[in-house]
Amino acid sequence: MDWQSDLNVIEAVFVPSLEGWYEHHKRDLPWRHTRNPYYIWLSEVILQQTRVAQGKPYYERFVDTYPTIEELARADEKELLRLWQGLGYYSRARNLHQTARYVTDQLAGKFPATYHELLKMKGIGVYTAAAIASFAFGERVAVVDGNVYRVLARVFGIYEDITTTGAKKTFAALATRLIQKADNPATYNQAIMEFGAIQCTPVAPDCLLCPVQQHCVAYLTGQQHRLPVKAKKAPVxxxxxxxxxxxxxxxxxxxxxxxxxxxxxxxxxxxxxxxxxxxxxxxxxxxxxxxxxxxxxxxxxxxxxxxxxxxxxxxxxxxxxxxxxxxxxxxxxxxxxxxxxxxxxxxxxxxxxxxxxxxxxx
DNA sequence: AAGTCGGGGGT
DNA sequence: ACCCCAGACTT
Structure with missing residues (x-):
């Protein structure tokens, strides 16, 4: 279906609805009490492909052990990996260390402050750059993570396979368009991810209490469980x-x-x-x-x-x-x-x- | 575009 | 057994 024709109508309701929902449903998480880019960055890297419940204790330990980026930069890599043990994707820890040293030694400890500068850092891709730029610096740039794919695919009825390059462009463009309507880009980014994590869940989304229920293509057509479309991975x-x-x-x-x-x-x-x-x-x-x-x-x-x-x-x-x-x-x-x-x-x-x-x- | 890289939790 | 998780990097 031609979802773009309905876009103007939906987006006028969607963005403020999510921001309102977030104010009442947001979880109290440690990295939401700071705008220090170092702590934001730490939390975002830990949370890559990782559930909040799994990453949270690691975040606490890292903040305790390395309260500043300089201390992380000076850390022994073996000790850092030991602290990361059990989290998986260990290249995240190595890249974290490398970027900490780069920022400390080459940027005089001043964390990159824009989306495009952040993207140049090892271990910071499009998602994490957008997250840090908006949460720490208030830049109006949209995050697109697994939650965002799911929420947008359902609300706007997008059936493109999210593993393809074309779909990534589609979703990024839509997310960018939507965030222009946001009162506060950082809050809106948090809101759409939190909404995906708590309300618009992969299995059994809570559509009956959903604030955008009457504007959700998936709900109105009964296709929530079929979205987002994602190609199956190769067998293990x-x-x-x-x-x-x-x-x-x-x-x-x-x-x-x-x-x-x-x-x-x-x-x-x-x-x-x-x-x-x-x-x-x-x-x-x-x-x-x-x-x-x-x-x-x-x-x-x-x-x-x-x-x-x-x-x-x-x-x-x-x-x-x-x-x-x-x-x-x-x-x-x-x-x-x-x-x-x-x-x-x-x-x-x-x-x-x-x-x-x-x-x-x- | 496809592979690689961890581990845990939910259904 | 399968899917997903506040993805990034290499080939």
């Missing part, structure tokens, strides 16, 4: 991780993941990956030296199995614990180093590894 890939957990005298051999893969810069154990399940370590094509190491050590009777689901991979891991005799502790494979349990606690680790440690030694 199965991976099989075989870990050899070399141990000696209450220490364990770990290594930093440096390859271009999941969990970059986090720590795990000696790893061999296969395309197929291989329950027995003898079926693994290990280097001769590693095979010899296992043979001379004491292998735990039962390996520990664990599974980790990522958005795009299903990792099935099996951990073989090997206690090495004192004489062989200098013969670890390349990259592995010995760490005490206390040191391991402080290393940044994938949840898969943390869970294993808890299960096996916790």
């Amino acid at each position: 890939r199965d991976r099989y991780f075989h870990y050899l957990v070399f141990s000696n005298n209450n220490k364990m051999a770990m290594r930093e993941r440096t390859e271009r893969d999941v969990w970059q810069q986090l720590y795990d154990f000696y790893l061999l990956e296969t395309d197929e399940p291989k329950p027995n370590w003898r079926d693994l094509l290990l280097p001769d030296s590693v095979n010899e190491l296992v043979r001379q050590g004491v292998l735990a009777a039962t390996p520990v199995e664990a599974m980790q689901l990522l958005s795009h991979q299903r990792i099935r891991a099996i951990f073989h614990f090997v206690e090495l005799p004192d004489g062989l502790t200098e013969q670890l494979p390349e990259g592995l180093k010995w760490y005490s349990m206390a040191e391991i606690t402080d290393l940044p680790k994938p949840v898969l590894i943390t869970n294993y440690l808890e299960k096996a030694f916790g």
Whole structure:
């Protein structure tokens, strides 16, 4: 249908309705009590692809640990990743650190203050740039996140697949047009996202108490559940991780993941990956030296199995614990180093590894 | 345009 | 089992 023909009518009601709704329904969240661009930025990066409930405790910890951007800039990256542990998408933490140093060292600590300047920073894309620009600096630029796609698709009856470039342009243009009507662009941006998160939810939206019900194309046609349109993602890939957990005298051999893969810069154990399940370590094509190491050590009777689901991979891991005799502790494979349990606690680790440690030694 | 990058929660 | 979440970056 030609939604643009109704746009003038709907937008005159839509924007003020949402702003009014927000005043009565907004949650009390810590980052809503500040206009400090550093805190706004911190919260927005933490909340990328992350629910408020999951991100909130991390935000509190980061603000406590690094009260200023200078302190974040000076932070040890390993410590920063340790603080980020469990949140996922660890490149966010690395980019956060890089941008903190850039702002501190190259911009004299002065945070970029416009949408276009913000966009140049590592880890700040179109959404986050708009969020910081409007929340911290009052710039009239529209945020378009998952909530906004859903709300606009439904209210305006837009059936374009939101994963396509064309749809992104459509939604951005509409959002830009709408925010021109806003009394306060920062409040309006907050309002439409909060509305999507609380009222216009993906499943079972609360249409009966909706302030724009009578102007919502989806509601009026009974198609709420079909919008927004989104192409299905590719099926998840199965991976099989075989870990050899070399141990000696209450220490364990770990290594930093440096390859271009999941969990970059986090720590795990000696790893061999296969395309197929291989329950027995003898079926693994290990280097001769590693095979010899296992043979001379004491292998735990039962390996520990664990599974980790990522958005795009299903990792099935099996951990073989090997206690090495004192004489062989200098013969670890390349990259592995010995760490005490206390040191391991402080290393940044994938949840898969943390869970294993808890299960096996916790 | 398609892939990659985490982990958790809801249905 | 599937979808979504205050997305960004690389290929």
